[in-house]
Amino acid sequence: MCGIVGYIGDKDAREVLVEGLKRLEYRGYDSAGVALLANNRIDVLKTPGKVTKLEEMVSGVQQAKIGIGHTRWATHGEPTTVNAHPHMDCTGNIAIIHNGIIENHSALKTKLTSLGHTFRSQTDTEALVHLIEEFYSRTNNLEMAVRFALKDVDGTFGLVVMAASEPDILVAARRGSPLVIGLGESENLIASDASALIRHTRNVIYLHDNEIAVITRNDVALKNLDDETIEREAEHLTFDLEQIEKGGFDHFMLKEINEQPETIRNAFRGRLIEETGISNMGGLHEVDDKITNAKRFVILACGTSWHAALVGKYILEQYAKIPVEVDYASEFRYRNPVLMEGDVVWAISQSGETLDTLAALREARKSGVPVYGIVNVVGSTIARETDAGVYIHAGPEIGVASTKAFTSQLAVLNLINLLVARKRKTISEEQGREIVAEMRKLPGKIQQILDNTGVIESIAEEFKDSRNFLYLGRGVNFPVALEGALKLKEISYIHAEGYPAAEMKHGPIALIDDNMPAVFIALGDSTYDKILSNIQEVRARKGNVIVIANEPDSRLKELARHIIQIPKTIDILSPILSVIPLQLLSYYIAVKRGCNVDQPRNLAKSVTVE
Numbered sequence: 001m002c003g004i005v006g007y008i009g010d011k012d013a014r015e016v017l018v019e020g021l022k023r024l025e026y027r028g029y030d031s032a033g034v035a036l037l038a039n040n041r042i043d044v045l046k047t048p049g050k051v052t053k054l055e056e057m058v059s060g061v062q063q064a065k066i067g068i069g070h071t072r073w074a075t076h077g078e079p080t081t082v083n084a085h086p087h088m089d090c091t092g093n094i095a096i097i098h099n100g101i102i103e104n105h106s107a108l109k110t111k112l113t114s115l116g117h118t119f120r121s122q123t124d125t126e127a128l129v130h131l132i133e134e135f136y137s138r139t140n141n142l143e144m145a146v147r148f149a150l151k152d153v154d155g156t157f158g159l160v161v162m163a164a165s166e167p168d169i170l171v172a173a174r175r176g177s178p179l180v181i182g183l184g185e186s187e188n189l190i191a192s193d194a195s196a197l198i199r200h201t202r203n204v205i206y207l208h209d210n211e212i213a214v215i216t217r218n219d220v221a222l223k224n225l226d227d228e229t230i231e232r233e234a235e236h237l238t239f240d241l242e243q244i245e246k247g248g249f250d251h252f253m254l255k256e257i258n259e260q261p262e263t264i265r266n267a268f269r270g271r272l273i274e275e276t277g278i279s280n281m282g283g284l285h286e287v288d289d290k291i292t293n294a295k296r297f298v299i300l301a302c303g304t305s306w307h308a309a310l311v312g313k314y315i316l317e318q319y320a321k322i323p324v325e326v327d328y329a330s331e332f333r334y335r336n337p338v339l340m341e342g343d344v345v346w347a348i349s350q351s352g353e354t355l356d357t358l359a360a361l362r363e364a365r366k367s368g369v370p371v372y373g374i375v376n377v378v379g380s381t382i383a384r385e386t387d388a389g390v391y392i393h394a395g396p397e398i399g400v401a402s403t404k405a406f407t408s409q410l411a412v413l414n415l416i417n418l419l420v421a422r423k424r425k426t427i428s429e430e431q432g433r434e435i436v437a438e439m440r441k442l443p444g445k446i447q448q449i450l451d452n453t454g455v456i457e458s459i460a461e462e463f464k465d466s467r468n469f470l471y472l473g474r475g476v477n478f479p480v481a482l483e484g485a486l487k488l489k490e491i492s493y494i495h496a497e498g499y500p501a502a503e504m505k506h507g508p509i510a511l512i513d514d515n516m517p518a519v520f521i522a523l524g525d526s527t528y529d530k531i532l533s534n535i536q537e538v539r540a541r542k543g544n545v546i547v548i549a550n551e552p553d554s555r556l557k558e559l560a561r562h563i564i565q566i567p568k569t570i571d572i573l574s575p576i577l578s579v580i581p582l583q584l585l586s587y588y589i590a591v592k593r594g595c596n597v598d599q600p601r602n603l604a605k606s607v608t609v610e
């Protein structure tokens with residue numbers, strides 16, 4: 001995710017900013033920049049790539065005692081120099097760094113362009129700096145200009161602004177994106193997380209939503225957007241750097257699992273239209289017709305992304321009534337696949353760099369069919385080589401075992417399904433509205449699961465020494481069973497297999513004895529009764545049954561050794577909830593076995609070899 005650092009004080013701001021940005025590198029980024037204010041002039045330096053590159057550039061400019069710096073993880077616009085932060089207003093007076101998304105940036109841009117402002121980048125952030133410039137021209141006061149501007153903004157922000165004409169203050173504001181102020185001796189700092197400032201101070205004030213901070217060398221004043229003063233005591237940070245980077249969690253994987261309410265919100269942000277029950281994805285606008293009129297979708301992916309693709313097949317065939325073929329990217333390439341006119345190929349990849357997926361999409365392109373991407377990393381090779389696509393906006397995923405990217409891929413596949421199904425009229429407007437309403441409820445439901453992990457931890461304790469696990473599900477939750485088994489294999493090195501529940505009797509049932517835990521996904525859908533029979537088959541052979549369920553009835557309670565209850569949603573969205581206990585179960589088992597959760601043996605986050 002993007003990182004923010006701002007400084008005002010006696011030290012050389014160039015050094016403080018670069019060092020702070022280095023501390024934020026762990027969050028992932030694709031470009032970096034600083035703005036330095038001295039002698040009533042702001043120098044802006046930016047570059048795609050690493051902070052070390054920026055460091056070389058910075059040594060060549062004037063020293064400054066005030067400045068702002070940013071690492072950008074691209075969302076709107078490629079990771080180029082011009083799209084990197086800080087962004088400047090037209091006159092070169094005001095500089096801004098911003099985390100978050102300005103949802104109404106297009107409308108603001110139209111309005112500001114008509115008022116004579118010139119835009120240089122493709123970012124949503126630039127609208128913000130021109131808006132502040134507009135108010136500054138009327139007020140001549142940076143704090144007021146920021147306050148007025150923010151009243152016109154929809155979306156999320158953590159931002160810091162400075163102006164050459166007011167060289168003694170930084171103005172910061174927050175809604176949805178964290179900011180923490182560091183209080184020093186004759187200096188103050190601000191950053192998106194405390195790791196960037198604890199080298200200088202451990203006394204901090206956290207900014208809350210809808211608050212503005214005016215930061216000078218010796219003072220910090222907090223206000224709300226209505227200009228009312230807010231008093232807040234400083235806190236003293238006692239935890240170490242590594243803990244801060246992991247957001248207080250023991251591992252990146254656990255942090256990322258816990259981010260899912262937010263990442264799902266981000267995947268849907270600005271893309272759901274309540275009134276007409278349809279979705280809207282900027283990256284697909286120009287190819288809308290091709291998608292709607294496609295005769296077949298072919299989805300290519302590897303690993304966890306392949307499981308997401310399988311869920312997509314169930315969803316799209318059921319609702320959009322479009323035939324979907326899902327292929328391992330590595331297999332697709334070498335089996336002389338038949339692609340025809342009317343086919344649309346999709347590549348799903350978290351990293352956007354997986355070589356097998358990349359090679360497969362290049363192979364597909366040779367047939368002349370359109371190839372679209374569902375990717376997390378903006379500007380990655382797959383994102384660049386596809387004709388169009390949708391970013392999942394899950395933010396950087398550092399744990400090697402994919403968690404939040406998987407649920408965001410499912411969220412985006414659901415958005416695509418909604419678009420296609422509504423356009424093909426295979427679902428009504430009313431049904432579309434119901435789906436949108438259920439999508440909106442997902443973050444809250446994910447949070448409910450995350451707030452109740454006690455039972456999962458105790459199951460992990462009981463089964464941590466098992467040698468084998470079976471995961472079983474039906475329908476749209478069959479691929480979730482595969483994903484649950486993969487997660488366990490990846491990080492705990494326990495052998496695990498996923499199967500469609502009914503397929504168990506055709507082989508895997510031979511493995512079942514009182515040592516074998518079997519994890520069932522048995523939600524209250526049309527397959528519930530059938531799954532109960534499958535559970536009975538396992539129980540009859542003394543297998544230990546763990547069940548992910550919505551509202552367990554007495555039959556289930558009698559059969560299951562453990563039940564993990566999750567909130568109910570509609571079937572096509574249920575994998576976004578049912579996979580979360582499975583992620584947590586793997587996590588806790590791996591931790592209890594003493595495994596390296598974030599960097600499991602033999603695995604790589606991004607596999608760029610065949």
Ligand code: G6P
Nearest residue numbers: 303304305349350351354402604
């Ligand atoms: C590697 C990772 C997996 C991931 C797969 C596909 O094997 O360890 O977690 O699912 O690559 O990666 P992608 O970035 O293309 O989704």
